[in-house]
Amino acid sequence: MTSTGGLMLQEPGIYQPIVARSRSIHEPTAPIAYDRVKLIFVRHGSAILLSEFGEKPVTTGDVVLLAANTLCGSEPEGSITVTTLYLDRDYVIDQVFWQHAALLTDRLQARDFAEELYSTPAQILRLGADGAGMLMPWLDELVALSLNGPSPAQFYRLQALLFSVLDVVTPHVTTTMARHSPSQRRSTRSRVPRYRHLAPLRTEARAAAALLRDAPAKRWTLPGLATAVHLSPSQLGRIFVEAYGKTPMSYLATVRAEQLARLLRDTDLAVDAAMQQVGWYSRGHAARRFRQAVGVTPSRYRQVVRAQRRFTA
DSSP states (O other): OOEETTEEOOOTTOOOSEEEEEEEEOSOEEEEOOSEEEEEEEEEEEEEEEETTEEEEEETTEEEEEOTTOOEEEEEEEEEEEEEEEEEHHHHHHHHHHHTTTTOSSHHHHHHHHHHHTOOSEEEEEOHHHHHHTTHHHHHHHHHHHHTOOOHHHHHHHHHHHHHHHHHHGGGOOOOSSOOOHHHHTOOOOOOGGGOOOSOOOHHHHHHHHHHHHOTTSOOOHHHHHHHTTSOHHHHHHHHHHHHSSOHHHHHHHHHHHHHHHHHHHOOOOHHHHHHHTTOOOHHHHHHHHHHHHSSOHHHHHHHHHHHHHHHO
């Protein structure tokens, strides 16, 4: 196990939806981002939290909640001991979907719902020393279980411990309906689990993903995207796959599928017009890529959404 930027990193090549690590930090750490939701529990000491949202003090009993792709660093005041939970974003979206299944059509809608409900990318939850103290045995067991690597036999215990922690923490989380952070608006989406690594995102990979998400209808090419982030196409392809588990063009197809699903749910645009709005001009190609991402064609997706709305109205 290694560390970069003051945070614990991966067991290389091993994918786990829940990872817990404890450590003491004695030196300042520069802001870095991970493509995972993070909960950082301050067990002892204090520090100044550094992020794009300014500087905020944290001390024993505080919990730092960070959305995926959110930069954060720290300046310890002497030293600080923390336990960090790294949660895969798809896993978190699954929990949101089942929690609000009566309101949501599918997991694509659950992503939008979660971004609206939990739109503040960085929060400090003041549980207090006594409030956080009750979590420590659960956190210690989470660390011990996740250090052993993926284990189907231990997964439900790992999940039960996580749910116990979240049951205490969630009432302190602020929910809003307005997004405040540019990086949250540009945040990236999920990727193939077998390629996921718990490592900081390269700046160039984050920038490329942001460009694709901000302008999915643009006729992107790999050379053009590479030029925009000052890398060669081969370099960009390599670091992008390392970060997101798919090539930039495959990532773009996923972004377009997600945005097309949103248009089909939330607008009355004709299917062909919606396809063109996200950058797909061939109906056959769009239907094939959308089906690969969602499981049904765009027309069928709209039918299912409308039928569900009539049923729940």
